[in-house]
Amino acid sequence: MSVIDIELAMKHLLAEDEDKALVQAQLDAAEEAAMQFLSRRFFADQAALGLAKAGILDRIQQAKAANAEAIEVANAEVDHGVRCRLLDHARSALADALEEVDATAYGVIINPAITAACLLKLGHLFANREEVITDGSVAELPLASRALLMPYRVRMGV
Template sequence: MPIVSLAQARSHVRVEADYPAEQLQGAISGSQDAAQAYLNRRIYEDANALALARSGYPTAVKAAALARDQALADAVFIEDGNERTATIRLSEIAYREAIAEAEACIHGVVANPSIFSAILLTLGHLYANRTDVVVGAQAVELPNGAKSLLRPYRRVMMP
């Protein structure tokens, strides 16, 4: 569920109500995704949504373990050694990714004004700069940008 509504996004980037929604939806989703990636946790609109996500943790971990165990059991029947090794590695990677996603959910955070503002800042940047190239201007990162707003809520995950 997006933290920033389409109406809030339109107001922030100062476009009219008839501006195509699909042109803003990607930027809204990308802005929230970027904030979640930087925080290493999921962002929820309220405490109930966070509690619901946390309640699914045991099921998610169990499903990941079952999928890994099934893949490992199936790998026993693969005759080619390289293929068997690849299958085992893929099952471990899938398991670690599923656990990381479950961890990001249980360590989630309810959106607060700083997180909301950081998403809007990123949205404004994505709207104003629709390409990777800046022509005729010197580009610099603002000192009090989105990362500054998000940093206090960041969950640093060690490899």
């Protein structure tokens, strides 16, 4: 379920009521893309953020328990190649789970800039079914949403 109200999204797009299901799906995708870009989750209000953060310790413990179980299964495997592959899967699953925990720990309450970026992304998804425009030449469409999201991004790496 999206943080941004569907009615705001519909008004932003000047969309018709019959487009509501498509707009909702694309709004969910735009918000998820923004959260992935930011490496953090955003929430409607302080209560939602607090509730999400309250579950962080449990999620870490669940991830560690799942990892320990996966390692135990992997170590029981006789074939060295399969055992290495299973251990790699266990490590990757733990890393993914901890990344998701970190995204919640770095959570932020949605603000006008994030909302605008998501609506820009939504508008792009709604209006353009392709990543490029081909009118004799090929041109990639610029995405202003990244510029709006950049100040809120964490853990960018190299």
